[in-house]
Amino acid sequence: MKLFRPVLFVSGILSFIMVGLLLVPAFFALMTDDEEYSAFFLSSGLAALAGLLFMLPSYGHRFALNARQLYLLTSLSWLSLSFYGALPLMLSHHPLSLTDAVFEAVSGITTTGSTVMSSLDALPHSILLWRSMLQWVGGLGVIGMAVSILPFLQVGGMRLFQTESSDWSEKSLPRFHAMARSLLLVYLGVTLACALSYFAAGMTLFDAINHAMTTVSTGGYATDDRSMGRFSDGILWISVVFMLIGGMPFMLYIRFLNQPNLDVFRDQQAQGFLLLVLALVGLLTLQQLLTTERQPFEVLTHAAFNIVSVITTTGYASTDYTLWGYFSISFFFIVTFIGGCSGSTSGGMKIFRFQLSWLFLRDQMNKLVHPRGIFSIRFNGKAVADDIMVSAVAFSFLFFLILALATLALAATGLDFVTALSGAATALTNVGPGLGDMIGPAGNFAAVSDIGKWILGFTMILGRLELLTVMVLLTPVFWRG
């Protein structure tokens, strides 16, 4: 009980946040003659009830959270948010099954964006809005987690990003509040800028708001089965800019606000990320120009849009890139793994892990040639502690181990090799679309079996929580305390 009481208390707080969020589509439905208002009000009421039940046992107690409680809390929070997110989808007038609703909500809150729903343009607008809001909140949550919780927990090399805000002692509480406020403001501001740009470029206000929420959160839910394929080149380029903003460390924007000086963007991870995007866009554009007869600007636009969409793990599609020939299929599959920057809304393995692993390999090779040489590994101008290095490198082993297990589990449900492998990859990296006719950019996840959907949903949460945050709950030593 000592382990669980604070966890329940925080779950209660989260429940009340969901009560408020659910009221948004509820009132929106009321205002727009949309019969789904009842589903949202009912869900909101149920969330309020659950919140009270969670908070009562701990009412009046004071506590501080320790590492074990933070692990438990983090995993449980994403689970409970997913279940609240699924509620209105089950209670609507065209209800989804429990499995489908939970899949859709997990895919939303983890900003994966794989969907079981089709004919999106015919869905009630309140449901579309709710899907977009889940991604937006999930994106905010993941930045908050990366800034405050994961560096403290030292998961997968994240201690590299330790700041004063990831110090969980009582004295740092005011700093913590200030950071949370800045983050919320920046996130709101960027989303607003994105929505206004989309609107100015010709989207309807509803589409602009929805896509702004799923762009900045690199979530990828759209309001139409054609994803972004129905919009103009101008809108695609706006999307490129805001997906990139969503894929960079939000700490940089907060620092820039506190100290408006472009020097804050001299960040090795962000710069490496942008350079890599440029190189990949150049490579794919060149390859397409050499092997097809498409117009250069069209090629550049779609190469840039789709690469940025996959590398930021947004998962929008402008065209079905798996029809661009064999090279592009292998290419996009591999780009799926990379991911954006740590401290952004992106998933994937993350740029800094590739940078650290690369620096580490170079160091290893130097040592092979000069066994007694001393080399120090520096990142962003600072020496990197050995344990950070090593846990960042070990992350890739665990990543591919989980990928293999998830692929096997999906294959055992009857999925073919390409669907199983790309489905596991797209879930683990929180990208969204897979490969093949079924779950590729032109398909959706409706036809996956129920057990397959639960495997994919669990894999999404594993990926979103940087694997170890969840894995540690499966060790005996965690429960022995």
Added chain:
Amino acid sequence: MKLFRPVLFVSGILSFIMVGLLLVPAFFALMTDDEEYSAFFLSSGLAALAGLLFMLPSYGHRFALNARQLYLLTSLSWLSLSFYGALPLMLSHHPLSLTDAVFEAVSGITTTGSTVMSSLDALPHSILLWRSMLQWVGGLGVIGMAVSILPFLQVGGMRLFQTESSDWSEKSLPRFHAMARSLLLVYLGVTLACALSYFAAGMTLFDAINHAMTTVSTGGYATDDRSMGRFSDGILWISVVFMLIGGMPFMLYIRFLNQPNLDVFRDQQAQGFLLLVLALVGLLTLQQLLTTERQPFEVLTHAAFNIVSVITTTGYASTDYTLWGYFSISFFFIVTFIGGCSGSTSGGMKIFRFQLSWLFLRDQMNKLVHPRGIFSIRFNGKAVADDIMVSAVAFSFLFFLILALATLALAATGLDFVTALSGAATALTNVGPGLGDMIGPAGNFAAVSDIGKWILGFTMILGRLELLTVMVLLTPVFWRG
């Protein structure tokens, strides 16, 4: 020149070894009315000439090899053996192109076993014998390298296997010679036992000798397009036993000879390997019995044979396992990566790296729960030094990085996703067959483009030399000295 002279000298020695080896199929062809004797005698003569040219500049000099020279020598040795191996294939009466001959020889000497040749049963027997001999010599070479060179070079965690024989000082020369002799004897003995077993179970003498050489070396070249599919269940089970023997550390056999006590087999890597094989065979047998109506013993035989064939990276096929349903395709693809034990003839990532990575992850997770706890990682009863741990773990990052690059390169030559990915994987792990109609267990590599074959051949050598041995040659610091 100081760097190259000893390298040239050792290349000369290797050339003369090849002179001797080439004389075997030459005399065999003479004795069996096979017109290919000329190709082998001519190749042998060319090798002798090259050997003289290599040795002349260093005649009369004394030298000891340093780490840089060992790296260069190791990579060059495999390259030069491949070219000597290709010579008779180009000089035969039905000559292969340079690309095809080098591909076949690289695939042989690295014990990969991917082939561009078909209608094998119609080929001259001397050519078949030469292909088998290449694999047999390659298998011996890789054990020798793993025992004596790689632990000294500290590549990819191999320092774990450091013994007195991997000490390259002058005083250890007699010990080194004794070790080399024991290894050769054990390898010969195991091959002889395998050949006799095959012969007793009904193979022709020629088939028995050839398959013994490609079984013990986990190479996988066969003398018929049907691979092992045409043999009895008894032969398949004999093959299982000797593939497993080939996939275990040969040091154990040598220790057993010096000290006949079963305790020498209490080796954590060998035991983990055998347990994993048992678990995988059990899993696949169960899955096949649950989903098909095949006979239990037939299922068990083919599951055991094909799993042992893939995990030891032999690459024989008894049936086309890609026709066993979707699960088995994903299953065999993933088993491809595992590989056998270090110090065996197997390729792949190797059991000890999974064991060390797993121990490392457990340690990391313990530290996540108890940040100030002290945990020590023990393997085979001894504490594992941090640097060994870390370089074993880092190996998997480099492995998947090279896999991604090779896949992209192959896709750029026009191969589809499954062929490119499985081709890169099967080359890097030295298994042999890939997935898909083209390069799957029922196909061969003849239709791959020339540039694709060179990419695959280079990938095989990278895999065979544990990646870093070759990669280090690509660093500027290596050449700066």
